[in-house]
Amino acid sequence: MAGVSDFANTNTPEKACITVPCGHILIATKWRNTLISNSLQGIKPVYEDNLGYLDFQTGHHMGVVYATEADLVAQAGLRRKLAKLRKANNVQILVLAEKTTSTAQYYQQLQKFVMLELGFSMLPVPGQAEAAGVLSQMVLTESKMESNPFLKKRRPPNLDEALLTTVQSVPKLGAVKARKLLEHFKSLKAINEASVHELSQIIGKAGAQNVRDFFDFPTNGTS
CATH class of the missing domain: 3.40.50.10130 (Rossmann fold)
Structure with missing residues (x-):
């Protein structure tokens, strides 16, 4: 070979x-x-x-x-x-x-x-x-x-499918709301830095809180 x-x-x-x-x-x-x-x-x-x-x-x-x-x-x-x-x-x-x-x-x-x-x-x-x-x-x-x-190098409005998969993994979020977040905030970093109020304007209060809980979950070490 x-x-x-x-x-x-x-x-x-x-x-x-x-x-x-x-x-x-x-x-x-x-x-x-x-x-x-x-x-x-x-x-x-x-x-x-x-x-x-x-x-x-x-x-x-x-x-x-x-x-x-x-x-x-x-x-x-x-x-x-x-x-x-x-x-x-x-x-x-x-x-x-x-x-x-x-x-x-x-x-x-x-x-x-x-x-x-x-x-x-x-x-x-x-x-x-x-x-x-x-x-x-x-x-x-x-x-x-x-x-x-x-x-990763794709022309808008196409979204990176791996990135969309990540956002969809937020509990109870779903594909539609995940796509709305990416279309509005453009990047995972921007979603991570958004407040509950900013997120709620796009996906509602309950969804916004789920997103914040997801990103605020500790990333160091294992549980």
Whole structure:
């Protein structure tokens, strides 16, 4: 199987962008013969020892970090890794995190760290098979910039789907109100900084309080 050196003359992907041919995905060798790699459909895996902090690379724009249930519970190591990727700032980062009944409370903590403090995208997946479906879709749409919901550079009024997913995760908010908030405030940071009064003008008092409770929830450590 070809290695990454056959595709681009680069260092590790957190230091330099790697050009990956259409229809291929770079996969850290630790994921070989796992459910996530075996469930990929319609794309060609290339296993690589030198992906650095990334678990997958779907193209030269996008790197993916996969957070398991164990990663969500013991977040310190995962946060350090993500912070190092943020400093490199050479590829867009998507975090796929296993959100299950047992990790829901930890997911919320990580979600705000990833999206508010680091500015990365984050999507919940129930397990590796579903994550493989997301990865396959990313690779298959990599060359179609306008139709790729995982790339951040989109023309208005389209909204980043990962960002919308984050806002929708606020309890009892729903897709319609989440979209209204993003259309009005434009960014997750602005929503986070808005007062209950400002939020209530868009989604009502009850929804505004739910949003404030969500963003005021502690993000350091685990509960």
